[in-house]
Amino acid sequence: MAKCPECGGNMISRMKRKICETCGLSLTGSEYDKAWDKIREHTNDDAHHRHRMKMEYLKWYESSKKH
Numbered sequence: 001m002a003k004c005p006e007c008g009g010n011m012i013s014r015m016k017r018k019i020c021e022t023c024g025l026s027l028t029g030s031e032y033d034k035a036w037d038k039i040r041e042h043t044n045d046d047a048h049h050r051h052r053m054k055m056e057y058l059k060w061y062e063s064s065k066k067h
């Protein structure tokens, strides 16, 4: 379930946009991603995310070496 970057409320998808049920914020998919990217820059979640991305990259790198 998508979460509102402004208030943390549930966001519903409508006409290719995400609309917050709580505050009425309306974002496109890319606006939504950007908004969360901005927030994650300042949170520990981002560190976890980067760590996970790095692990996935390493996995991919390891498997691609076999070819």
Ligand SMILES: [Zn+2]
Pocket (backbone or CB within 6 Å): 004, 005, 006, 007, 008, 009, 020, 021, 022, 023, 024, 025
């Ligand atoms: Zn909201």
